[in-house]
Amino acid sequence: MDLTEIQALQQSLLEQKGLILNKSHEFRLEQADRSSYGDEAEVASGNVAEDLSLHLHEKDRRTLYQIERALAKISSGTYGQCESCGAEIGDRRLAVRPFSTLCVSCMEEQETIPRQ
Ligand SMILES: [Zn+2]
Incomplete structure (x- = not known):
């Protein structure tokens, strides 16, 4: 990989990182919104969707970790x-x-x- 490719990769990693961070911000807003409904039946029926959100969130966290690792390697020159x-x-x-x-x-x- 030459320097231009590395820089392009770094750029795209930073963009992906930004997208995930935005998404997790939206996710938190959504959660805060949902907790304003006090009805217990609402909470029970919302479980499946909530599990899915948590799962996605976990996956994003893992991706974020991988992005951070790749970025650290790029800056230390050990990427690849x-x-x-x-x-x-x-x-x-x-x-x-x-x-x-x-x-x-x-x-x-x-x-x-x-x-x-
Ligand atoms: Zn090896």
Whole structure:
């Protein structure tokens, strides 16, 4: 990846970060709005939607974490390096998965280890 590509990536990560932060702000406003209805039946029927919102929120938080990590790597100049062996992850892999932290062989190695 050359400098221009890195800068473009950094820009797009910052934009994604902004979108998520906006969304979580809206989410909080929505929650505050909902809590103003005191009816218990309303609360019960609202559970499914609420779980979904929480789930989305959790997913956003994870994405945000990945974005922050990628941004930190970009600024320290280690973006695109495998965290395990230090090899280049490769542009093609990064194009598909910009948050990859392992090269293909390290990832495969990790996947063969059974989860505990
Ligand atoms: Zn590796």
